[in-house]
């Protein structure tokens with residue numbers, strides 16, 4: 001981001017107390033692509049660095065609305081042959097409207113970059129909070145699992161499988177609400193079809209993906225089990241020295257529960273019923289929301305801003 005406006009530091013970075021309707025048009029991507037340019041924004045401080053570019057805090061000039069601008073260099077996209085993946089990510093994310101899914105308000109591009117106009121998640125990565133505290137309490141973990149389950153149920157209704165749920169892809173807003181942020185590996189299924197592509201992150205891969213078998217929505221239910229484990233214990237369940245060993249542990253569902261930290265039998269029950277090799281036997285998203293551990297812990301938990 002080299003425009004002169006990039007020097008402007010935004011003074012008031014306080015997000016609005018209440019979520020407000022985005023001033024940015026949520027009309028079709030083509031409209032926003034034609035309408036928006038860097039001149040519509042005051043660019044603030046960099047707030048993150050991804051594989052293919054940077055993320056900046058920004059303010060839309062007219063409405064003063066705070067957003068995050070994700071700047072992706074076209075050269076990088078071309079070099080890694082990711083045109084189609086990026087387009088798919090943008091199309092899917094901009095079509096999803098759910099309180100636990102980071103809004104993609106629109107995008108535009110110039111000769112060098114593609115710029116995504118994203119909802120700003122003031123609380124940053126869930127991963128950072130997890131590393132800071134080591135592991136979460138059961139009510140806190142259940143709160144995140146319930147939020148995520150609701151968001152995934154919404155995605156599945158729209159025939160979208162996320163395929164890459166992990167703490168690094170989950171952001172928190174200023175009130176501590178969880179937001180799924182990265183749809184880079186997501187896919188929209190046309191019918192009851194299954195997918196073959198191996199994707200996602202090693203520790204979170206479902207056995208059918210490790211085994212290169214066709215997979216469907218149930219991969220997201222598996223990753224909810226992995227995430228629930230990591231939120232409670234601070235490490236993913238099948239962690240190993242090498243990729244081969246991780247894969248071996250996933251394929252065997254080599255699941256064990258350390259004695260510390262202390263985790264309730266109900267939480268272990270939920271995890272064990274999600275980390276099931278036969279994808280048809282995993283708990284459904286509805287069953288997760290009805291599970292006693294989720295009902296007991298998530299219901300009265302409010303989001304926490306650590």
Ligand code: AMP
Nearest residue numbers: 047048049050051055068118119120121
């Ligand atoms: P990414 O390129 O999506 O991996 O983003 C790199 C980093 O920028 C993330 O790990 C976050 O820390 C930060 N980031 C990305 N998008 C946002 C957002 N909408 N709001 C706040 N921080 C973000």
